[in-house]
Amino acid sequence: MLLGTALLILGALVGYWVYDERGRVEALERDRLQVQARVIDENLGRQLEGVNNALAGVRNDYSLSNRKSIGPATSRHLKTLADAMPGVRTMSILDAEGTVLASSRDELIGMNFSAREYFKVPRERLDPATLYVSPPFKTVLGVFLINGTRVATGSRGEFAGIVSAALDPEYFNVLLQSVLYAPDMWVSIAHGDGMGFLYMPLNERAAGIDLAKPGSFFSRHRDSGQAATVMTGTGYATGEELMMAIRTIRPANVPMDKPLVVGVGRDIAAIYAPWRKDALMDGGLYGAIALTAILGLTFSQRRQRKYDRLEADYETDRRESAERQERALRASEEKYRSIYDNLQDLYVETDLGGTILEISPQIETLSGGQYRREDLLGRSSKDFYGDPERRTAFLRTLMLTGTIRDFESTFVNRDGTAVPCSISATIRPDAEGRPGKIVSMVRDVTARKRAELSLRESEERLRAIFEGARDGILVTDVRSGKFLTGNPAICRVLGYTLQEIVRVGVSDIHPKQDLAHVIEEFKRLQRGESQVVADFPVIRKDGSTFHADIQLAPIRLGMTDCALSIVRDITERRHAVEALRASEAQFRLLAEENLAGVVIIQDGRFKYVNPARARMLGYSPEEMLGASSALEFVADEDRPLVQEHLRRRQHGEAPSMRYTFRGRRKDGSLAYFEVFGSRIDFDGRIAVMSTVLDVTERKLSEQELQRSAAELRTAYRRLAQVQDAERRAITKELHDQVGQNLSALNLNLHYIDRELSDAERARLKGRLDDSLVLLEETVARVRSVMGNLHPPMLDEFGLFATLRWLAHEVTHRSGIESELVGTDPGQRLPAEIESTLMRIAQEALMNAVKYSKARRITLALAVTERQVRLEIADDGVGFDLDRQVLCDVNPTWGLMTMRERAAAVGGLVHVASSPGAGSRVVAEIPRGPA
Known part of the structure; x- marks a missing residue:
């Protein structure tokens, strides 16, 4: 009874230990996966914030309403920005039609991407304050990536285009790879709509898969409504049983239409493999112990009956028990050896002098295969420190405190390369309680150092952008209104030095009558709302005033709520607007007095019609301006002609155009008009201005002339036919009558010649010969006339x-x-x-x-x-x-x-x-x- 109770208690303890160990393994792995997901979240959040600020800066630097301000210099500026930001592959500026005006990649300039989602969504929603994150797509260059987009608007709030930044997959690959601490791990980034973007290890076939399927990790995380979750289940993209830590990436300072979602996962079978092995070994050990106890009890009960065999059986039992204990000990050693061999970090034991007593096989991973465990046993650890002074500081701190955490140093390989490491160590006492040996855990932090270096470089590049920006940038304490810092451009614009800037505030650079408006804007900033204040007066140090466009965005520096202000001096733009107004007034004066028709057509409708053009058709200018289409005043048959000429001119296919079409007057009659058209910029967009002449009388004269010419040709043709018929008749008459008469005359003359006597022939020979010659010449002449009139x-x-x-x-x-x-x-x-x-x-x-x-x-x-x-x-x-x-x-x-x-x-x-x-x-x- 006691033995059974003891076995049950022991079994319960073993079961509880196995169950508790499983829970501990699960909790440990959950924490590790969450930490890796948070690392990616923080890095990508900072990167998205940098991209958002860079896009806003580019949008404010270049007005898409003024195409002349965008050129090769703009593309070079975009290339500098893209090179300065490690997470950005390409930056581009697209106009309202989707055509690339400038890009950090020259091969994209002039291409049209109006069919892309990253262009259509911002155009439809038209929110300048939002960073639009597109679903993953394959570019014309064959790269699968995500675009971040900011909307640019015109002076009247209309859609003027976008500023776009393509996120670099290579940057994400490095970041994702840095968090992989086990071979069965994988990391993914997906768009907020559920489309997969990147996977590590790389899996190109999985890119673009819709992860938002019912029951998928993505759907469960999204339905939970939490920013960070850890769950288990079957991976939709891989089909494997996984433990997954998922985080929604949506930085607080970046208003995004769609977030990114990062998932870090491990194969559940791999997570519980060590625990499963230990559980099997513990169960086997418990079974052996239970069997031993049962056998001992059996032998004890039979001892009286088999006393003569007791000594031999006892010896056998002792020997078997020793063997079982030895096997259990070996199993226990193998268990802890497996744990020891599978540690991710390097385990090192040294004596107080630094001689290596024990080191785990992970030394091969840390050294890149240059050292094996056997190579370092018995050697001094000082041989592998990159900086002897760091080793001295390490030992001094360890001796004083007895333990040390995350001490940074370098491990020197056989080839002299240095591996950055983080060391956590403690001093273990010997049997007498004195310091006996140093036990250390060494972690390779190369990936972390690389990420930190990349972050520092990114911060330096952002600082360079801040210092080199052409627009003025101010950081202001929202509560006090005092300036905390500013860039050189704002110092030049306001006339202050940087030391003076931090001693003044908002009230010093704005007129008193406008301060109430400024205070209201700051209150909106405190509510997290970004603002754009257009054409606002600003006072320089010398007291002079200029006007500026100011973009305000809430930021947080430490515990202080601040406003980031981007100030652009628009003095030159105001002068240009005034000049444009004067030019437009002069144009209207000339057009109103012009005898020829003058019209401006944009988007298929009249934007301007002068009185002369309206009179040609019998309408008023207001009636023509109110028409839904300029083609309403064109004859039905000529509408395709006019529409094609307008299309070609608006798209720049012809420098100018000149053509004639028929227009329909108000009374329904048709008139002919000759058009001279050219492309112009009207209200910041392309339009066609045309001069129209009424050529109805000329056209009617031309048509009459053509009819007369056709009638003359018909008459000439008939005359030629009549002439040919007459010639043919004359020729026939000459042949039938004159020819026969001449032939008869020839016969008669020859007959007379034969009938004459010799005396008469001698007397008449001269006359007769002359008559025959004259007859022959007449015949020849008649034949010639016949040939000229109509050769038979x-x-x-x-x-x-x-x-x-x-x-x-x-x-x-x-x-x-x-x-x-x-x-x-x-x-x-x-x-x-x-x-x-x-x-x-x-x-x-x-x-x-x-x-x-x-x-x-x-x-x-x-x-x-x-x-x-x-x-x-x-x-x-x-x-x-x-x-x-x-x-x-x-x-x-x-x-x-x-x-x-x-x-x-x-x-x-x-x-x-x-x-x-x-x-x-x-x-x-x-x-x-x-």
């Missing part, structure tokens, strides 16, 4: 044969070598085309024979599916087209005749010539049906 072969054999005959006739009559090149198309062309080309060839050949003094004339005929091309070229003296003539009747009659003939059938005639280079006449006529 044109009707019988076609154009190609006729042109060849014309070339032969020129050679025969003038002696100028003439030839036709090309191939007979075979298929006949329409008679009208053949007749026209034959007449053009006759005219051109006649001119060449008369004036060219050529040795050779070439005719070339080319027939395609679409057109017929005839070219007549000579190698003669040529002529000046501007001074000479083509024929001897009228200086331009021959060319006009050829052109009119070609135009009558829809063709063209080109003439090319220059002195000494011959002449070339080309006729091109569209091919009609055969």
Whole structure:
């Protein structure tokens, strides 16, 4: 009974110890994960605050309403800012259309990102005081990142663009990696909407996953409403059982539309692995003890019956018990050896003289593999201190206090490199209570030092920005109104030295009548509201007054509520505004008195209409300004034309524009207008200013002239047809009647010649021969007239044969070598085309024979599916087209005749010539049906 009770008590104690040990492991791991999450929270919070202030400074430095103030110098300034901030990859300024005006990366300038979420959300919400944090996205440069954005507004509060900073994933990677203290750990950063951004260890496939699924760590943390939580469950991105510490990153001084969420987690199996092993070993040990007790009881009960075997059994039991105890001892040693070997920090035991008695295997990790445990046992620890004086200070403090925490020193490797370390140590007494040995825990703080260095560098860069800012910056105690510090720019603007600045306050730099307004603004700052005070009077040290735009933001320095003021002198801007007003007044004076119409169109509506333009359409200027669209006054058919010209001009595709369109008057009638347009800046945005002339009478005259020309061409074509018909009829008459009569006369003369006697023939021979010669000349002349009027072969054999005959006739009559090149198309062309080309060839050949003094004339005929091309070229003296003539009747009659003939059938005639280079006449006529 007693043995059973003892075993139950022992079992309960073992179970309680195992359960308590599990709780302790869980609590310890929760604390460690929360600490790592808080480290990331604090670092990212400071980084976001720096980004927010930098974006506000850039927005105030450059007015997006004045595009001229933004140029290459702005991009260089942005590059300097981006380089100075370790967490910023790219800084950019985008106009209201989403086009990059300036960027720290030149390759982005001119690109349009109006479709991006980080542009659309600020444009829709339009809160200049808010830092808009975009969901993660992949950039045009192939990088997955998050953008921080501040809205820029115009003088009337309208959306003017954004100032954007892309957070650098490389900075986050270094920060996330610095908190990983176990190989099974991982860290993530997500957007407030639930989209994953970065994972460490790196997992590119997990980037962009929506973590806001029901039951996920992200959803549970968000639903809890707490800024920091620790929970266990299945990781959505990894599918593993994890313990997760989650924090919402939303700095108090940065008004953000969406926070960032950081999660630091470990594999639950890895967390409880040492505890599980210990629990199994303790259970085994308890089982062995219980078994031993039961066996002992059994042997004791049987002792009387088996007395003769007692001595042998006792010896066996003793030996077995010793073996069990030895195994339990080995198991216990292995348990603590496992804990010892798996310590994250380095464990070191030395005697008081510094000789290393024991050192854990973590020395290989600390030294980067340059030392093993066996290499250092028995050696002096002084060999590994980077600074002997630090070792002396360490020992002196330890001897005085008996213990020391987080003493910073350096461990020197075999290759001379130094590893920064944090040492916590205590003196363990020996058996007699005297100091016996020094037990130390050494932690590698390289990552922490690197983070601290990065933070210091960031602070130095921010200080450089503060000192080098062109705008004045003041830090003011909100309660007292006294200045705590200021940058050199504010000293120059106000005329004070820095030593004088801290001795004056708000009441010294503002007129008395405006102090009540200043006090009210400071009260709003105390409520955490940022303010922008525009065009506010400020008094310099010498008593002179200037106006400034002042941006106020609440900050906290230590325990003091302060106001951060950014002061921009707008004296030059006020002068520019006054000059602009004077210019606008002069413009209106000129436009109102102008007889031509003057309009300004912006966003498709009239912004200005002068009286002359309104009179052209029968409206008043007010009626046109009240129209919903400038296209209401354009004829329906011409609206696409006008709209396209306006679009091209507004987008800078054409430096200016000139075109004609039809407008609709108030009485419904149509009128023609000629427009001269150019792009201007109107109220800080692009617009089109146009001068409009009423050209209705001119257009009607042009149309009448075109109708007359068409009628003349039709009449000429009909005349040519009638002439050809008459010529064809005359030719037929000459051939049928005159030709037959001449043939009969020839027969009669030869008959008379044969019938005459010799005496009569001798007496009449002279007369008869003269008659025959005269008859032959008459026949030849009739044939020539027939050929000129209408060659019969044109009707019988076609154009190609006729042109060849014309070339032969020129050679025969003038002696100028003439030839036709090309191939007979075979298929006949329409008679009208053949007749026209034959007449053009006759005219051109006649001119060449008369004036060219050529040795050779070439005719070339080319027939395609679409057109017929005839070219007549000579190698003669040529002529000046501007001074000479083509024929001897009228200086331009021959060319006009050829052109009119070609135009009558829809063709063209080109003439090319220059002195000494011959002449070339080309006729091109569209091919009609055969």
